[in-house]
Amino acid sequence: MDTAQIPVAQLDAAQAETELARLSVLIARLNHAYHTQDAPEVSDAEFDALRKRNEDIEQRFPTLIRMDSPRFQVGAAVDNTFKKHRHLAPMLSLDNVFDQAEFEDFVKRIVRFLGLSPEQATALAFVAEPKIDGLSISLTYENGRFVRGTTRGDGTEGEDVTANLKTLKDIPLRLKGNTPDLIEIRGEVFLGKKEFLAINAAQEALGERTFANPRNAAAGSLRQLDPKITAKRPLALFAYAMGFSSKPVATSHWSYLEQLRAWGFTVNPLSTRLEGMAEAEPFFEKIAQERAALPYDIDGVVYKIDDLSLQERLGFAGRAPRWAIAWKFPAEQAVTRLLSIEVQVGRTGALTPVAHLEPVNVGGVIVARATLHNQDEIERKDIRIGDLVQIQRAGDVIPQVMAVLPEEGRERHAAFTMPTHCPACGASVERIPGEAVTRCTGGLTCPAQVVERLIHFVSRTAFDIDGLGEKSINEFHDAELVKAPGDIFRLPEHESEIAKREGWGTTSARKLINAIEQRRTISFPRFIFALGIRRVGENNARLLARHYGSFSVWRERMEAARIVGSEARQELGEITGIGTATADEIVGFFAEPHNQTTLDDLLRYVTIEDEVAQSGGKLSGKVIVFTGSLTTMTRPEAKATAERLGAKVTDSVSKKTDLVVLGAEAGSKARKAQELGIDTVDEAGWRELAGLPSA
Numbered sequence: 001m002d003t004a005q006i007p008v009a010q011l012d013a014a015q016a017e018t019e020l021a022r023l024s025v026l027i028a029r030l031n032h033a034y035h036t037q038d039a040p041e042v043s044d045a046e047f048d049a050l051r052k053r054n055e056d057i058e059q060r061f062p063t064l065i066r067m068d069s070p071r072f073q074v075g076a077a078v079d080n081t082f083k084k085h086r087h088l089a090p091m092l093s094l095d096n097v098f099d100q101a102e103f104e105d106f107v108k109r110i111v112r113f114l115g116l117s118p119e120q121a122t123a124l125a126f127v128a129e130p131k132i133d134g135l136s137i138s139l140t141y142e143n144g145r146f147v148r149g150t151t152r153g154d155g156t157e158g159e160d161v162t163a164n165l166k167t168l169k170d171i172p173l174r175l176k177g178n179t180p181d182l183i184e185i186r187g188e189v190f191l192g193k194k195e196f197l198a199i200n201a202a203q204e205a206l207g208e209r210t211f212a213n214p215r216n217a218a219a220g221s222l223r224q225l226d227p228k229i230t231a232k233r234p235l236a237l238f239a240y241a242m243g244f245s246s247k248p249v250a251t252s253h254w255s256y257l258e259q260l261r262a263w264g265f266t267v268n269p270l271s272t273r274l275e276g277m278a279e280a281e282p283f284f285e286k287i288a289q290e291r292a293a294l295p296y297d298i299d300g301v302v303y304k305i306d307d308l309s310l311q312e313r314l315g316f317a318g319r320a321p322r323w324a325i326a327w328k329f330p331a332e333q334a335v336t337r338l339l340s341i342e343v344q345v346g347r348t349g350a351l352t353p354v355a356h357l358e359p360v361n362v363g364g365v366i367v368a369r370a371t372l373h374n375q376d377e378i379e380r381k382d383i384r385i386g387d388l389v390q391i392q393r394a395g396d397v398i399p400q401v402m403a404v405l406p407e408e409g410r411e412r413h414a415a416f417t418m419p420t421h422c423p424a425c426g427a428s429v430e431r432i433p434g435e436a437v438t439r440c441t442g443g444l445t446c447p448a449q450v451v452e453r454l455i456h457f458v459s460r461t462a463f464d465i466d467g468l469g470e471k472s473i474n475e476f477h478d479a480e481l482v483k484a485p486g487d488i489f490r491l492p493e494h495e496s497e498i499a500k501r502e503g504w505g506t507t508s509a510r511k512l513i514n515a516i517e518q519r520r521t522i523s524f525p526r527f528i529f530a531l532g533i534r535r536v537g538e539n540n541a542r543l544l545a546r547h548y549g550s551f552s553v554w555r556e557r558m559e560a561a562r563i564v565g566s567e568a569r570q571e572l573g574e575i576t577g578i579g580t581a582t583a584d585e586i587v588g589f590f591a592e593p594h595n596q597t598t599l600d601d602l603l604r605y606v607t608i609e610d611e612v613a614q615s616g617g618k619l620s621g622k623v624i625v626f627t628g629s630l631t632t633m634t635r636p637e638a639k640a641t642a643e644r645l646g647a648k649v650t651d652s653v654s655k656k657t658d659l660v661v662l663g664a665e666a667g668s669k670a671r672k673a674q675e676l677g678i679d680t681v682d683e684a685g686w687r688e689l690a691g692l693p694s695a
Helices: 013-036 042-062 100-114 117-121 191-204 214-222 227-232 253-263 277-293 308-314 375-381 447-457 470-477 491-499 507-516 524-530 540-548 551-560 567-573 582-589 593-602 635-644 666-678 683-688
Strands: 084-086 127-130 135-144 144-152 155-157 180-191 236-245 271-272 296-307 325-327 332-345 350-362 365-371 386-393 400-405 439-441 519-522 608-611 625-626 659-662 678-683
Touching: 013 042, 013 582, 084 253, 100 117, 100 277, 100 296, 100 308, 100 325, 100 635, 127 253, 127 277, 135 214, 135 236, 135 296, 180 191, 180 214, 191 214, 236 253, 253 308, 271 277, 296 308, 332 400, 332 447, 350 386, 365 386, 375 400, 375 608, 447 470, 491 507, 519 524, 524 540, 524 551, 524 608, 540 551, 540 608, 551 567, 551 582, 582 593, 625 635, 625 666, 659 683, 666 678, 678 683
Parallel strands: 519 608, 625 659, 659 678
Antiparallel strands: 084 155, 127 271, 127 296, 135 144, 135 180, 180 236, 296 325, 332 350, 332 386, 350 365, 350 439, 386 400
């Protein structure tokens, strides 16, 4: 049975591992489509449902959590148009809930993590803030003076848009009163509803492109190369969070918001401190009723634990804080006609059916297509060409087909079936048992896969070559200039030929060649990701790079890992987050002679930087195992603390383990540590080592 159709509660471990691998690849693809290609494929609600399923499975099977889990995915790579700047503290995303029960589950996770009593749980205070549908910004102040403003980017580094932000009246260039020497202040840049309509009217009058919604208009206005254009757009900002600070400025989030006001920032006047979780739903209903009358767009309410010391203890889980959640409004719906179904081929050979719809306005956005995911999804909903369908969207994304609406007296088309041969190359297609996806068997002989792999290779989170996008790759592939990754670095030999091509010219060709030359050196994690190995996303690439350190070592170990049962294969499988299916894909990649030839060719032109282990004290790079019962903190909090300090936490003791923390009633792992001569500490020793106060 297809694991996608099995309820979480009924999955066994093997099925759960398969499903987590499927969800990791699917959600990474959807993230890439939304953030990098600006071509979202599903609604927010459907995307969040996939993430929720992933989280539920991880909760049931914590040992199967993958390093490329969606919980670690955030944002998208920055655009080369603007200078990049690294955030002093990560600028991550929020997880979502959609009803009271899911919000209560969020609170229960906090209670379990902190080990709170029922009385303490009831007394948890929150700050609730309307979730502005805008563009997240980080503002850096040195000695009270505004020195830099950056977009969220990929959460680690963003685009420097300082000059444009200085045109906003809501951003003080100097803070009032006493300030830390260095502080990052986070907020949301947005465009009001009336201002949005005025800008679109002006764009239309000039015969220029109009914006789909206020968020797109705000992002487009802020990301202008000429600050004078930004200055003409009535952008506003609400400040709501803190990134890095060289000294404490508050003990609670509510007092921090008050400090923001004192410094001269605008804070959303609807922000409210709640005395307990019982007040969360009434506040949500109140904001939902006021939503239509607000002068700006919101898509939900954000709830944050008020006590900053509890926020510090809770920390982050992958891409999102454990101490905050976004309770989002229901999706918007409409009815339209399904005109046709097109099957598209991705870089891994996956065949995806896409519904082409009669254009319809949904929440102010004209939509005309939706992904149908796979054959099972089409059969489950009995979707056919010509049907009247109910579609749903939440946020600025392509909708989901929710259901087929009955029509009396109309004869329906025949049921849709996936093609037996690839629409791009004609090769047979196959569907592996246990997977929902149908794939082309043509491999790199399939032009769709070759082109898609090349597009992936030069994408922002891979080699990030400016000027080589989907259009250029298709053009150069059709002209037989680029058939393999190594050909990209041979394009400088064809500069004069490129300059003569339609739409190029001498300047454009020179700019492209310069961009290619600048990418002849690449970081090890980016190189791994660029190879496009199935199931290896950005986070798995970083994990592999950290573990092996250099490409030469990794390649040597992967070739040795081809022998099942070898020490190298066992080592690969022991990396936390690399499941059996992922390990098989990696080893299979290196076992393919064509891939070896491609790598040899590529290495003639590219230098791969070794991954340098992060420094950060005596726990950095250490492999730690926790065993037994901890009494002063929960096991999840202990693991999170270790990871925050740079350590790697695993569940099994081996020769690679550096330290075993022994809780009460430590058993076999303690004995194995003693047999292997591995250092051990008790819970008090662990707290001292981690720099935590004595319990």
